[in-house]
Amino acid sequence: MKFTINRSKFIKYLTDVQRAISSRTTIPVLTGVKITIDKDGLMLSGSDSDISIEIYIPVADESNQLEVIEEGGIVLPAKIFNEIVRKMSDETITIEVGENLQTSITSAKAAFNINSIDVESYPNFPVIDSNEVITLPTTLFKQVIQHTVIATSTQESRPILTGVNITIENGQLKAVATDSHRLSQRIIPIEVPESLKENSYKIIIPGKSLIELSKIVENQDTIEMMVTQNQVLFRAENLYFYSRLLEGYYPDTNRLIPANDSTKLTINANDLLQATDRASLLSHEGKNNVIKLTLTDDHVELSGNSPEIGTVEEALNYIEATGDPLVISFNPDYLKDALRTFGHQNVVIGFTAPIRPFTVVPADDNSDIAQSFIQLITPVRTY
Amino acid sequence: MKFTINRSKFIKYLTDVQRAISSRTTIPVLTGVKITIDKDGLMLSGSDSDISIEIYIPVADESNQLEVIEEGGIVLPAKIFNEIVRKMSDETITIEVGENLQTSITSAKAAFNINSIDVESYPNFPVIDSNEVITLPTTLFKQVIQHTVIATSTQESRPILTGVNITIENGQLKAVATDSHRLSQRIIPIEVPESLKENSYKIIIPGKSLIELSKIVENQDTIEMMVTQNQVLFRAENLYFYSRLLEGYYPDTNRLIPANDSTKLTINANDLLQATDRASLLSHEGKNNVIKLTLTDDHVELSGNSPEIGTVEEALNYIEATGDPLVISFNPDYLKDALRTFGHQNVVIGFTAPIRPFTVVPADDNSDIAQSFIQLITPVRTY
Structure with missing residues (x-):
C-alpha cells in the first residue's frame, strides 16, 4: 500500500473518524484507524463497537490530491498517527507499508516508521443491505x-x-x-x-x-x-x-404531557435564561439545587438562596401572564437546558399545579403538527 | 459603604485581583476580596499570603463610572462575588453594605444579598517604606x-x-x-x-x-x-x-556556562522547534524521554524512537555547522522550552562534548552585554 495525499484534508478526515475511536477499548485493534485503498479512492474506518465511522476519500475529488501508488490496507495506531500527520510540515504526506508491517510516513525531510497491524485482523462492520432508505x-x-x-x-x-x-x-x-x-x-x-x-x-x-x-x-x-x-x-x-440501537421497552411518554394549563407565562427565552442563570448561582452553592418562581396578578419573580452565601431575587420582564397565581420550585439547570434550545425566541410556559410538570413551548409556533416542540420539567416539592 | 461602578471595568479589576486569591487557603478571610472606599476611589485587595495584589480605582478616571455614595469597607467571598458581577446584565452595578454584614449587589432588576466579612479582620499587607525605588x-x-x-x-x-x-x-x-x-x-x-x-x-x-x-x-x-x-x-x-522572597543560598551558576565550543550549529529556532516537536512524539511514548542529534561533516540529523511505536528521523535544514562531528542525546522538552523563547530568530547552538551541557544563544546578538541571553541544557548519557 502506498499513497500521497493533501495533508490538511487528511487531518480533517482523520479527526472525523477518530470520533469513533476510543483509547480505552479492551479490543486493541480498535485503538487503530483502518486504511484501505484501491485505484478509485481511500477508505478510513474507526470504531469503538458502539459507533463506527467510515469516510471515503475519492481520487476524483482533486482537492484531496490523492495519488494511489499501490493498493492495499493497514491498521495504524490512531492517536499517534493523527499527531504525526498534524506535526508534519509539507503540503502533502506519503504513506507506505513496508516489510514486517512497518509503515513509513514521510513529509518534507521527516520520516516516521511505525509498527502497524495487519488489516485482516480488523473486525468487519455490520452489512446493512436495506432497501428501506x-x-x-x-x-x-x-x-x-x-x-x-x-x-x-x-x-x-x-x-x-x-x-x-x-x-x-x-x-x-x-x-x-x-x-x-x-x-x-x-x-x-x-x-x-x-x-x-x-x-x-x-x-x-x-x-x-x-x-x-x-x-x-x-x-x-x-x-x-x-x-x-x-x-x-x-x-x-x-x-x-x-x-x-438500544434494546428494550421505552416508557410511554404521551400521557406525561399535560392537556390544559391553569397558568401561562409568555416570556423571552433568553431573558429568562439569564435570570435563571443568576438565581442558580446561589442554588448551586446549597444542598438542594432549587429555585422558586412566583407568579401573582401583577408580578413575576424568580428567587434563590444558599444558607451560607445569601439570597437573590429578581422581578422578571415578561410579555404576558394569565391564569391562577402560583408558586413553584424546580431545578434551575433543567430550565436552563430547556431554554437554551429556544435561543432568543419567545416561549409560553404552561403550569397546571405546583406539584405537576410544567411545559415550555415556542410562543409563535406556526407548525400544523400538534406538540411539534415541547420541553417538560418536573418541579421539586419543597414542603 | 455604598457605591456604583461600571460593570465591565469592575469585572476586569476583580479578575486581576483574583489572581492572588486561592480557594484552597487555610485562612478563610483570604478566600475573600477586600473592598475599601473613600471619596477619591476604591481599593481592591486579594492575597494568598505568597502573592498580594492591590488595585486602585480612582473616581477621577471617568471611564470607571465610579460614584461613591458612602465610604467604608467590606470583605466579600471572592469567587461567588466575581460570578455574580459577571452574570448581571446592566451597564453599572451598585454595592451596598447593610445591617449584620449583609451586602446587597444590584444591577437592573436583580438583587443579591450576600453574607460578608468585617473588613477589620482582613490581614494587613506588608508596609514597604523604601526610598530605594x-x-x-x-x-x-x-x-x-x-x-x-x-x-x-x-x-x-x-x-x-x-x-x-x-x-x-x-x-x-x-x-x-x-x-x-x-x-x-x-x-x-x-x-x-x-x-x-x-x-x-x-x-x-x-x-x-x-x-x-x-x-x-x-x-x-x-x-x-x-x-x-x-x-x-x-x-x-x-x-x-x-x-x-525565597530565603536561602542560590547556587553559583556562572561556572556552569562553558567557555568554548568545539562544535557550532547555526539554525532557525522555529525550524528546529518543529523538528524537535516531531522527534519528541515518539520519545514521549517511550520510557526514556530522549532524542538524538547527530552532526557529521555534511549532515545534521535528529532522531527519536519508542520500542512500541517505531522510529523517526529527520535531516535538518540548517544555516551553518562547524567544528567536530558529534552525537548527543537530550530531553526534547528542555530544548523545546528553550527554543520557544527565541521565536523565529536564528540561534547558535554550542557543544563541547556529548556529556557536557550545550548552549543556545541568539545568532544575531548585537548587545554589548556578554552572555546577555543564554539557554543551557544538560544532555543525557545514553550508554
Whole structure:
C-alpha cells in the first residue's frame, strides 16, 4: 500500500473518524484507524463497537490530491498517527507499508516508521443491505438531535433512558428523550417514499451516538437513514455512520404531557435564561439545587438562596401572564437546558399545579403538527 | 459603604485581583476580596499570603463610572462575588453594605444579598517604606520573566530552585533560573538613580509570582520595584503587586556556562522547534524521554524512537555547522522550552562534548552585554 495525499484534508478526515475511536477499548485493534485503498479512492474506518465511522476519500475529488501508488490496507495506531500527520510540515504526506508491517510516513525531510497491524485482523462492520432508505433533511434533523439529547439520562441505571426514542410513521418523525425529571419532544414532517408509506419504525438511538453524528455531518441537503435489527446507518456524502440501537421497552411518554394549563407565562427565552442563570448561582452553592418562581396578578419573580452565601431575587420582564397565581420550585439547570434550545425566541410556559410538570413551548409556533416542540420539567416539592 | 461602578471595568479589576486569591487557603478571610472606599476611589485587595495584589480605582478616571455614595469597607467571598458581577446584565452595578454584614449587589432588576466579612479582620499587607525605588522597563522585564521562568524547578525538594535569582548591580539586571537540568540567563541594562549606584540587590523571587506579575501588568512604560528584607513590591499605574522572597543560598551558576565550543550549529529556532516537536512524539511514548542529534561533516540529523511505536528521523535544514562531528542525546522538552523563547530568530547552538551541557544563544546578538541571553541544557548519557 502506498499513497500521497493533501495533508490538511487528511487531518480533517482523520479527526472525523477518530470520533469513533476510543483509547480505552479492551479490543486493541480498535485503538487503530483502518486504511484501505484501491485505484478509485481511500477508505478510513474507526470504531469503538458502539459507533463506527467510515469516510471515503475519492481520487476524483482533486482537492484531496490523492495519488494511489499501490493498493492495499493497514491498521495504524490512531492517536499517534493523527499527531504525526498534524506535526508534519509539507503540503502533502506519503504513506507506505513496508516489510514486517512497518509503515513509513514521510513529509518534507521527516520520516516516521511505525509498527502497524495487519488489516485482516480488523473486525468487519455490520452489512446493512436495506432497501428501506429514509431520507432526512440534515439541518432539521440536527436540530431535532440538539433539542432532545439534553433530556437523555447520563446514568446507566436505566440504560434505555440514555437514548432518544425515534418513531417514524404517517410522514412524521417524532423524537422523545426523558431522564424521568424532564422530557423533550420534537416532531418534524419527513418525506417517505410511496413504497414505505405503510411502514413504521420505532428505534432507540443512544444519545451519545446522535451527538457525535451531529458534530460530524456537514450541512448538506439530506442524510439517508437505514435501520436493521440492532443497528442504524446514517449515510451522507462520503460518510457512513453506524450506531448500535438500544434494546428494550421505552416508557410511554404521551400521557406525561399535560392537556390544559391553569397558568401561562409568555416570556423571552433568553431573558429568562439569564435570570435563571443568576438565581442558580446561589442554588448551586446549597444542598438542594432549587429555585422558586412566583407568579401573582401583577408580578413575576424568580428567587434563590444558599444558607451560607445569601439570597437573590429578581422581578422578571415578561410579555404576558394569565391564569391562577402560583408558586413553584424546580431545578434551575433543567430550565436552563430547556431554554437554551429556544435561543432568543419567545416561549409560553404552561403550569397546571405546583406539584405537576410544567411545559415550555415556542410562543409563535406556526407548525400544523400538534406538540411539534415541547420541553417538560418536573418541579421539586419543597414542603 | 455604598457605591456604583461600571460593570465591565469592575469585572476586569476583580479578575486581576483574583489572581492572588486561592480557594484552597487555610485562612478563610483570604478566600475573600477586600473592598475599601473613600471619596477619591476604591481599593481592591486579594492575597494568598505568597502573592498580594492591590488595585486602585480612582473616581477621577471617568471611564470607571465610579460614584461613591458612602465610604467604608467590606470583605466579600471572592469567587461567588466575581460570578455574580459577571452574570448581571446592566451597564453599572451598585454595592451596598447593610445591617449584620449583609451586602446587597444590584444591577437592573436583580438583587443579591450576600453574607460578608468585617473588613477589620482582613490581614494587613506588608508596609514597604523604601526610598530605594528601582525603575524597570516593563516590556523588557516581562521578556526577562518569560525567558527565565521556563527553567525554574517545579519540585519543592529544593525550594530555592523554584525561584528566579535576580541580581542588580553596575547598571545591569541579571536573571538566572535553573532546575539543575537546564539553565536560563538573561541580562538587561537598567537605569539606576545616582543615589543607588553603589548599591547591589540580590533577591530570589518565586517563579510563580513572576508569571502572575507578567500576566497582570499592562505594557506601560515602566514598573517600579522596591525590595525589603523578605518582600518585593512591584508598582505600576494603580497596581501594587507584592511577593514574598525565597530565603536561602542560590547556587553559583556562572561556572556552569562553558567557555568554548568545539562544535557550532547555526539554525532557525522555529525550524528546529518543529523538528524537535516531531522527534519528541515518539520519545514521549517511550520510557526514556530522549532524542538524538547527530552532526557529521555534511549532515545534521535528529532522531527519536519508542520500542512500541517505531522510529523517526529527520535531516535538518540548517544555516551553518562547524567544528567536530558529534552525537548527543537530550530531553526534547528542555530544548523545546528553550527554543520557544527565541521565536523565529536564528540561534547558535554550542557543544563541547556529548556529556557536557550545550548552549543556545541568539545568532544575531548585537548587545554589548556578554552572555546577555543564554539557554543551557544538560544532555543525557545514553550508554
